[in-house]
Amino acid sequence: MNPRILALGDGALTLEFGDRIDPAFNAKVMAARDALAALKLDGISDVVPTYRSLTVHFDPLRLDRDTLTQGLLEAAQATAQKSALATRWLIPVVFGGEYGPDLAAVARATGRSEAAVIEALCASELRVFLIGFLPGFPYLGELPEWLRLPRLATPRAAVPANSLAIAGAQAAVYPWQSPGGWHLLGRTPVRLFDVADVARPALLASGDTVRFTPIGHDEFERLATAVATRAIDPVEWQAK
C-alpha cells in the first residue's frame, strides 16, 4: 500500500501509510514527522502521529493546502530510521495485589504463573505507537502472542491513575483516573503527565520505547513520595 493523503476537513490532512498496527508503518510515521518538521512550514498548529498515519492540523488561510500536500508527500519518502528524538524509558512498576487486581486472572487465562506474566512483560521492549485517548496516555506494543487477551467484559468505572494495563497486543499506563476495560497488572510511581512542565508535559512521546521493571511495595512508596515532592527528575526514568 502506497502512502496516501486524506482530507480531514478543510483544516487537516492525514498522511496514511497503512491500515493496521505495524511497527514498520509507525517507523515511517515518525520519519515523516521529523522530515515535515525540518520543512518549517508556517501555519501548522498540531502534528499528530498515530500507529499508521500522520495528521497535520493547519490554518488553510495561512498555509496553502497544495504546499502542505507536497511537503507531506516529500516527508513520506523519508527513510524510516531510528528517530533522533526517540528516548528509551525504564518504568518501575509494583505488580499484583491491590495495585494489579487482574494479575491472577491474567495468569489463569494464559495458563502461566504470575511470575511468568511479569517476566514476559518486563522482557519486552515496547514501542510507544501513539499518545492519545487522554493527555499523556501511551499505547504501547506489541505484547507476546500468548499474553494477548480480549478486554474485560465489563469495563471498570474508575481505573486508578498510574495503573499499568494490557489488552490485545497492547499495554498502557493510565495517567489519569478514568473508566477502562483493560486488565490491570500493576502500578507505577512515575508521573506520566505534568501540566506544570509546559515544554514537555507528557513523559513519553510517540516513537519512544518503554521497558517495565518490577519493584516492591516499599520502593514504590519511596518513589511515589519522591515524585509527589518533585525530588526526582523525570530523566531518572530513562534507560541507562
Add this chain to the structure above:
Amino acid sequence: MIEILDAPLPASFQDVGRPGYRHLGVPLSGALDAGWLAIANALAGNPASTVALEIRMRGPRLRATQPLTVALAGEFSARIEDAAGQSRAAANWRSHVLAANEILDTGILRSGIGYLAVHGGFDLPAVLGSRSTYARAGLGGIDGRSLRAGDLVKVGADATPISLRLPQAPLLADGPLRVIPGPQREHFTDDAWQRFVNEEFTVSREADRMGLRLDGPRLEHDAAYGADIVSDAVTPGTIQVPGDGRPIILLADCQTVGGYPKIATVIGADLPRLGHALPGQTLRFVEVSIEEALDARRQAAAELAECIASIAPDSAGFNLDALYAANLIDGVIDARHANQP
C-alpha cells in the same frame, strides 16, 4: 471578584483553546463559537482571545463584589438586581456596568450557547497555554471543572467602565451543514452516503462539548471494511460512525484520535453552528469542495470582522479613542478604520 450564586447547568471557562499539544493526547478545547467569544470580548473591551464563560441553555446567577463591566454575547434573558432588590432587564449584545453587590442572573438562553465576558478578563491560571476548561483531565478553568455555586473568580485589574453595543445581533446560518467526504468515506456503502446527504438527522440527548450523537437513518458500513479502524487522528467537525450506524459529530473537547470510521468532516466555517445545536434539533448535510470550504472560511472571517467593527459606544460622550489608545481591543481586526455609525 465575581461570586457565583447559582450554576444550575454546566458552564465552563473557554478561550481559543490549547493548540500544539494534540500529539500528547491533549484535546484542542476552546470556545465552541470562537466568533461569539470574540464579540463578547470586544463588547467587554478585551482582546479577542480573552477567557470568557461559555454558557449552555441556562446560565448562572452571579454577584459583583466590586464595580465591574460584563458583556453578553448570545440570546440570554438576563436581569440585573441592585442591592435594594430592584431588578432591570439586561439587554443582549452589549456591555453592562455592575455596581458592587449587584446581581446578574443570565437566565435561560434562546441560543444554544452564549458568552459572558468581563472587562479585564477572568483572572485564571493558564494551563498549557490556555485557560479553557477540559474537565476529563482537570485542565484549565477553576481546577479543571464546571462552574459551581460558591465559586469566587478574580477579575483582571482594569476597572474602567465600558459601555459598548453591537447594533445588530449576528445571524446563525441555517440550511444544511457543509461537509467534505471523510478519510474513511470508502468504508461506507453508497446507499449509506446517499442517506447521509439526503436525509434528516436529529441531535440526541447525548450532546456535550465532546460531541453530538445523532438519531436518524442508520449509516451502514461496507461489509468489506467493517466498523472498526486502527485509531487515527480526528478533529472537531469529524463525523464518525460506530458499529450501530448512529453518527457522532465531534466538537472542541473531542479526543485527539478515534477508532471509528469517519464518513465526513463538517467544514471549519460551519463548526460554530454545531456548538449551538441542542437535543431535538434537526440537521442535514451537503457535500462541498475544499475550494467552497475555504471561500466559506474567508467569508466567515470577513463577516466577523465587520460585525466587530460595527460595535459602537452606547452613549454620547463615551471616549472610544481612549479605549483604543489603551490598547484594550486588539484581536481579529482594527475596528478604528471600519465604518462606525
